[in-house]
Amino acid sequence: MNLFYEDLEWNPLFGPGDPSGIIPRDTDQVPPRNMANAGGLILPWCSNSQEIRQKAIVVCRLGEDLDTIEGPLLYVFQYYWDNVGYFLPATFGSFDEKISMGEGPSSSLNVDFILGPTGDLVARAWA
Template identity: 95%
Template structure:
């Protein structure tokens, strides 16, 4: 007998944060930053880049208020025991406020290593469009990750067909990255990193 599940309601920031807070509370051990030093001749020099400042620049100051999009990021692989930083966060579009609201401090959130399409879909940090209410999580727009063999930050659009389509965020290897989300020439979301 097939048991039908009721359709899931819209995913919300409120529900996602409650689940992550519950996971944090269930872990009594202290969290630590994961990093790797130089390896021997069997492997490359490896380290995890930590994400610091994430900035939504899909709307620039002075542009009309309805330009750009609100964004939400979520680390698909975040582990409450080993995961430093904030595993999810809201990046509203700029509103010409001083100071701007369009920045989040990820606190060293580890940029996951990925080396194929399956790993990107399971482990990467996914960036979604966020509803005007700043709670309803809408379409995924892109994935950000670091490639295992060169330690460089990359992104892929959510609709990617092959891992070979990965696009460098322009920085790395580095132990700490800041990422700006901008609109590309075709109006698609693009990630640009700087150390």
């Protein structure tokens, strides 16, 4: 599936990186990796559910036409207290459901979006 990301807190005066962009599926990549260069985007610090909905990077499904942005799939952020990258499914009920992306704290992370064992989109980080 093609994905679209949007940085909900991106600030043109202070925020590096691109505020939004397309993440093409594996088969559309050269080399074949599920990658997009967000230009040094900073994962927003979040410490509760309200901050997730206001500040996190939201990842959505992008239609086959690459123009239609469908519903959100997950939120990507770093936890304020430990500086580690996490994600939450868009349907999360509690901040306590956050899932570590497997890396951090780090000054730079690469994030892969893959389908997990149950078919849901998950985020995995590597330095």
